[in-house]
Amino acid sequence: MSSSGPSDPFNSSRSGSSNPFAGPSVVVIRDVPVFERVPIKLSHTAANFFAWKMYFGLLFREYDLLDHVDGTTDLLAMPHDPDWSTIDATIIRWFFQTVSTDIFHTVVRDGDTARDVWKNITGLFTDNKIQCITFLQQEFFGLHQNDLSLDAFCLRLKILSDELRDLEFPFTDALLLSTLAAGLGEDLSHAASNLTLLTTPTFEQAVAYLRNEERLQQHLRARAVHTALAAGLSRGAPAHSPSAPPPDPP
Template sequence: MASSPHSTASSSATNPFSTAAPTPIPASTLQLVNIRSHVPIELDFTEANYSAFFMLTFRKFGMLDQIDGTVDARQHIYDAEWTQVDSAIVSWPYTTVSREIFNTMLKPNYNTYCVWTAIAGVFLDNSMQRAVYTQQKFRSLYQGDLSMSEYCAHLKQLADTLRDVGAPVTDQYKL
């Protein structure tokens, strides 16, 4: 059996679909990426799943280290390729957030990690209030004139928001 150039003996023994971490794409290619095709929603105070879209995109392009704090941007200040990649990524959230959020997070000379942290801060700073408000909306939601699919979609959006603010909905009656 031929092995993939990305697999290792140890990973293929435990997971036949395992591959090495994706190689980050070059800055020249990254600058051509239309982020809207990967993150089809605009982040505002009512939208859920924004970070999930971005996390998938960062994983897909092998760039989690840009946002997870494992890389110190100051160490790469003279690395032209890394700086170009970081600058391209910084523009992504700026073009996918509402005007209200954009105005709270825009800072000159921010790197990707700082922008990502600023976005998280906007949502985590008031997470307790958002959780209480959203829990109340979740528990008082009634179907009324909504179709079943609209009702379920609204419940899912509220549940996703609760998960994002650290108060996930649980099944209390599970045996």
């Protein structure tokens, strides 16, 4: 099932293959540890469609399975092949095992090919593009660090930005960085202005800088607590006085 074409995992071409069914071993495909290759459960509420699709794109390329989902193979014009059907069924099982229960019940339908199931699942997240973008925008621009750790806050921002980019929303790194700076908690708000001093920083560089600032703040707080504790102990120690002689026995 080798394919030649653009690097986009969903726009491959099989024109260079003389045998459209010559491909990976059925046994190999059956034994693929799908939960290791796609360690995500796709859900409407988790904003993880981009990551789920990316993991599957890598899996399709790794095992030469793109033509099962990209629409380049006309199954009606080809003779029935048991290996192809078996592999197609395995891919469908992968899809069902890596989506939430509600998505499974929405798309499951007897007789569908892997291509059909792939289109149905991805369509849930791309067909209503305007509504999806509106929902993601509201969460993205309204996100603040609050009680989140810096890493959790930055990760959530990055996930939301990836989802928006995947929906072809005109998203820029500058917008991501400005939203990051605006949502930082009070402890790191002073560091937000310093981000502008970096020369065209990437998101990764900005996060690395903020992590260093967070560690510095933690160190300063720990030192202040230690200093205050030491000063308190010093003030509370009893004054030193000469030892008094023991009282005379009665």
